[in-house]
Amino acid sequence: MFRSITAGPGGPRISATTxxxxxxxxxxxxxxxxxxxxxxxxxxxxxxxxxxxxxxxxSILGVAWTMLxxxxxxxxxxxxxxxxxxxxxxxxxxxYLAGSLFWTFFSQATGHAANLTVEALExxxxxxxxxxxxxxxxxxxxxxxxxxSLVPFFLxxxxxxxxxxxxxxxxxxxxxxxACFTAGVALLIFTLASRxxxxxxxxxxxxxxxxxxxxxxxxxxxxxxxxxxxxRYNPMTYLVELFRAPLYDGWLPxxxxxxxxxxxxxxxxxxxxxxxxxxxxxxxxxx
Amino acid sequence: xxxxADAPAILLEKLSVRxxxxxxxxxxxxxxxxxxxxxxxxxxxxxALRDVDLTIRKGERVGVIGPNGAGKSTLFKVIARVRRPSSxxxxxxxxxxxxxxxxxxxxxxxxxRENVILQGALLxxxxxxxxxxxxxxxxxxxxxxxxxxxxxxxxxxxxxxLAFAVATDVEPDILLxxxxxxxxxxxxxxxCHERMDHLRDRGRTFLLVSHSxxxxxxxxxxxxxxxxxxxxxxxxxxxxxxxxxEWAASGAAAAPQA
Numbered sequence: 001m002f003r004s005i006t007a008g009p010g011g012p013r014i015s016a017t018t019x020x021x022x023x024x025x026x027x028x029x030x031x032x033x034x035x036x037x038x039x040x041x042x043x044x045x046x047x048x049x050x051x052x053x054x055x056x057x058x059s060i061l062g063v064a065w066t067m068l069x070x071x072x073x074x075x076x077x078x079x080x081x082x083x084x085x086x087x088x089x090x091x092x093x094x095x096y097l098a099g100s101l102f103w104t105f106f107s108q109a110t111g112h113a114a115n116l117t118v119e120a121l122e123x124x125x126x127x128x129x130x131x132x133x134x135x136x137x138x139x140x141x142x143x144x145x146x147x148x149s150l151v152p153f154f155l156x157x158x159x160x161x162x163x164x165x166x167x168x169x170x171x172x173x174x175x176x177x178x179a180c181f182t183a184g185v186a187l188l189i190f191t192l193a194s195r196x197x198x199x200x201x202x203x204x205x206x207x208x209x210x211x212x213x214x215x216x217x218x219x220x221x222x223x224x225x226x227x228x229x230x231x232r233y234n235p236m237t238y239l240v241e242l243f244r245a246p247l248y249d250g251w252l253p254x255x256x257x258x259x260x261x262x263x264x265x266x267x268x269x270x271x272x273x274x275x276x277x278x279x280x281x282x283x284x285x286x287x
Numbered sequence: 288x289x290x291x292a293d294a295p296a297i298l299l300e301k302l303s304v305r306x307x308x309x310x311x312x313x314x315x316x317x318x319x320x321x322x323x324x325x326x327x328x329x330x331x332x333x334x335a336l337r338d339v340d341l342t343i344r345k346g347e348r349v350g351v352i353g354p355n356g357a358g359k360s361t362l363f364k365v366i367a368r369v370r371r372p373s374s375x376x377x378x379x380x381x382x383x384x385x386x387x388x389x390x391x392x393x394x395x396x397x398x399x400r401e402n403v404i405l406q407g408a409l410l411x412x413x414x415x416x417x418x419x420x421x422x423x424x425x426x427x428x429x430x431x432x433x434x435x436x437x438x439x440x441x442x443x444x445x446x447x448x449l450a451f452a453v454a455t456d457v458e459p460d461i462l463l464x465x466x467x468x469x470x471x472x473x474x475x476x477x478x479c480h481e482r483m484d485h486l487r488d489r490g491r492t493f494l495l496v497s498h499s500x501x502x503x504x505x506x507x508x509x510x511x512x513x514x515x516x517x518x519x520x521x522x523x524x525x526x527x528x529x530x531x532x533e534w535a536a537s538g539a540a541a542a543p544q545a
Binding site: 019020021022023024039040042043045046047050053054057119122123124125126127128129192195196197198199202281285286 | 306307309314315316317319367368369370371372375376377378379380381382383385391392394396397401404405408409410411412413414437
């Protein structure tokens with residue numbers, strides 16, 4: 001139901017949805033929360049814009065910094081590892097960068113979501129906004145940075161004489177699947193961090209070992225047989241492979257990799273969303 | 288479509304809000320997990336609102352008074368959809384705009400213009416809508432020249448004026464004000480009252496929580512006296528304010544019963 005409001009003489013006419021709130025209309029929480037997030041999609045966009053602007057304004061280099069910072073980080077790590085791995089892996093910097101693209105996106109999005117709990121609680125205490133808008137903004141903002149970091153990636157690939165593969169076109173699919181997985185974990189961490197003060201710190205500490213049990217800086221083949229099991233049951237392995245196969249190897253991800261990645265993403269999002277929508281109200285009321 | 292004269296804007300039926308207050312603070316997941324294992328999580332219940340029945344009609348200007356901890360803020364939270372009722376029912380007809388507390392969601396690094404867009408988004412409005420309203424908002428807040436300056440350079444009064452201008456310019460059907468009118472100078476306050484009169488004339492509903500009886504007398508026709516989670520008196524603002532003033536001056540410990 002729509003209705004238009006005239007905004008004073010000569011002002012613009014805008015239409016706003018007529019809102020009726022009845023606490024007796026109770027449906028499934030996870031459906032309600034999804035509707036609520038959709039209604040506040042503008043807020044998600046503005047939060048992303050805000051985070052990017054604040055970051056630009058704080059640095060002299062502005063937008064360039066968003067590309068330079070991951071570039072420097074990736075390049076220095078890539079070169080550090082390339083001395084260790086030179087024998088085994090061809091064009092190590094491209095190998096490493098292709099794998100770390102998703103990891104950087106994932107750790108940035110989930111870490112930022114955990115950081116936003118304080119602000120989300122503060123605001124949602126006073127006005128009705130879905131907390132999930134903050135999680136969505138963290139994931140979207142990190143996706144934006146991922147897109148920017150593709151520029152230095154392709155630069156390095158081309159400069160180092162790496163062939164351009166048609167499979168690079170698979171990237172949007174990989175990003176979509178990776179974003180679902182990331183959103184699920186971000187929701188879970190965000191919801192827990194809204195209630196418990198130690199969750200954010202603990203999670204950030206756990207990210208360290210998680211990076212090393214995922215074949216990002218190495219190939220899983222070089223691991224001894226007894227450690228293979230860790231890599232095999234780590235969903236991150238398949239998500240990283242989803243990016244590395246098309247970007248580095250120049251082939252599409254294998255069927256098993258693809259299935260495990262999609263399955264992990266679907267499970268993560270389902271569990272994250274369900275947990276978020278059933279707990280967040282209770283947790284927020286305690287803050 | 289003009290609202291029907293008697294249509295309720297806000298309806299509360301047997302509404303209660305209870306808060307769980309843990310006997311011991313458990314604020315870490317580690318501690319929580321351990322206690323959950325040995326089953327030692329106990330809560331006390333704090334009743335913030337008990338069985339409140341209330342109807343506020345479209346266009347009414349209602350002041351809410353009462354001592355601290357009476358349930359005034361919780362009442363606003365329920366109407367603003369910030370807090371779900373524990374039992375009972377709340378129906379709110381129309382768009383609610385709580386007057387944003389100063390600095391809420393505002394970013395010092397961003398300009399006034401960027402903050403208006405952000406504040407609008409928090410109220411559920413898209414960028415294009417806010418851009419269309421920018422001129423009016425700046426004019427009302429008298430900040431046209433400062434719109435492109437970062438708001439960390441604003442004075443407290445300037446930020447408050449901007450917040451008020453945004454909250455009232457989006458023409459909410461229901462405006463919730465929590466003692467925020469004491470901002471700005473006399474002239475700005477007079478203009479705030481003008482604007483609230485204007486909103487009322489257009490059928491908007493206005494609710495004010497205040498400790499200032501003068502404020503309630505000046506802005507509202509009806510007043511609710513809230514004590515211990517109940518609405519104990521409800522009637523014309525003058526009458527209720529007089530009674531409340533008398534009670535407060537007498538130093539009586541107990542609030543009157545409903």
